[in-house]
Amino acid sequence: MSAPVAIDPAKCKGCSKCVRECPFGAMRMNGRIAEVDGAACRACSACVKACPFGAISEAKARRWGAADLSAYSGVWVFAEQSGGKIREVSYELLAKGRELADSRGCRLGAVLLGSGLPPEAAQSLVAHGADEVYVADDPALAEFETNAYADAVAQLIAKYRPEAVLAGATAIGRSFLPKVAVRSGAGLTADCTALEMAAPAGGGAKILHQTRPAFGGNIMATIFTPDHRPQMATVRPRVFRAAPPDASRTGKIVAEALAALSPAFKTVKRKASGENVDIAAAEILVVGGRGLKKAENFALLEKLAAKLGGTVAASRAAVDAGWIPASRQVGQTGKTVAPRLYLSFGVSGAIQHLAGMRGSDFVVAVNSDPNAPIFQAADVAVTGDLFAVAPALLKALDERMA
């Protein structure tokens, strides 16, 4: 990693004022010329201001200015893995990335970080559309640690200069990619629901148009990054569809050796709690609200979810009542979900709830109130008693399977 400040030896007079002014002890004299300890420097620019001779400047990497657009080419996807297994969202992004790269006439790269990765992990990224897979296999990357991962991806971006970088809007993608964007001086758009390569209104080369919801889903915005590179975006799981793998595809797998990576913090315990099921990744959600009346009634939804191969989620009202853990909450202060089927029972549909489920493909809502707001966001609005409809559905599913 380059130091955040640069010293011009021609201008430095060896007064050592910067050494005295630095709050972090990052400046020292090397003979009569000041030098900076890149590891200790916090880029506070106290030295830049202190230098009477203008010999110290913030290094370019710490600034962001218009990039030389012609120096950047290719679309990249950050491949998220856990235990050597690629997460589905990465395949979804590769399918979209393939489309973007073809539209732009450029290559599609994937970045894979980890330690002791099985060869089939990189191979599966090729099968899902990557032309190149950059693999950094490093003990420091064995487990996800925000700071080491951000450093690794920023190093690779500096080396290869992709024009666009996509990552899943997961707990991992949303925490480390903003750091990469700062390091790269890039624009980053969170939680995109649509991506397209298109020429800007004034003409010119195609650039990435990113569409995302804001203000709790009440508004959509299309955003682009005209003068900076890379153009970066996170995308929620299930927004795009993965393509089936093609084992006959060929691609280049490039082993990368990175400059020293050091995780800042140490994970000492991991708990894969059954209660922390990721409702955001579910294909089918069976969602319960206030209308369920008590915790025990969620058992009915569990049965239905099991039959449908789905997962149970809830509205805030049900979570606040203590009927179900907060990890199951859909909505603005819970999780944003985008299942293929969203089937709700007794959810009234407060706007904060709708904000978290508008991306669902097909919404079936059951509510006793024919004017429930949830019906505005539904494809099928079922007026009736959930305690009659849910058992009837269970029965119908049983008959279908018999």
Add this chain to the structure above:
Amino acid sequence: MHVIVCIKQVPDSTNVRINPETNTLMREGVESILNPFDEYALEEGLRLRDAGARLSVVSMGPPQAAAILREALARGADAAYLLSDRAFAGADTLATGYAISCAIRKIDPSPDLVLFGKQAIDGDTAQVGPGVAEMLGIPLLAYIRELSAGEDGSFTATVSTDDGEETVEGKFPAVMTVLKEAHAPRFAPLAGAMAARRAKVTVWSAADVGADPARCGLNGSPTKVVRIFPPPSKGGALRVDAREDADAAAAEILRLVKEKGILPQ
């Protein structure tokens, strides 16, 4: 120990709409609130203050954003700073993070802990906290639900991940983002609320914090909004009445779901 909590005033987003005539945001009459996620970051800061830390709060926004800083003072914060300057207007997450990192450096070049809420409910990006960490060169720990600080500058935290939770150990300094699974926010004591009305909120311009104008606001933002538009509407649901015959309704629901190809035919 010095803790700095970054908070934001946001429109109560349930009420923000687009004017269909002009395609611009209609903010009139929309109430402004302390970003709900920042409540939890502030509470974490206050708990550390209860244990002896010094607590500063900082925000960026128009002059009326001082209201949320007064609220933080009322709850017990020691000092409050508001970045307010037309030069900051229209900032994206990178330019916002830059301005806030300049303010933090001015408050304290080496804070022990900088806290953010998980995300703000207007933009929902969750990008400013991690971005500020990178700009300050202080390590980031995202999504904490529990934090305990040791005597020797060490900490133990519980963070949520997509798969479950992790216990993480480290040493300050750190930048952390706080989940709502952390401690419930407190109310300001009455005496605190009275005192906060007279308390000083320091207001800084871009020049006051030494921010480079070329990196602030709209001009300093790499991302540009090309257009805003209302979300696509579902265009009216198909109505099924299950009040008379739940079995028939259930059969109809299954038929529609199968028709969508979601369940095998």
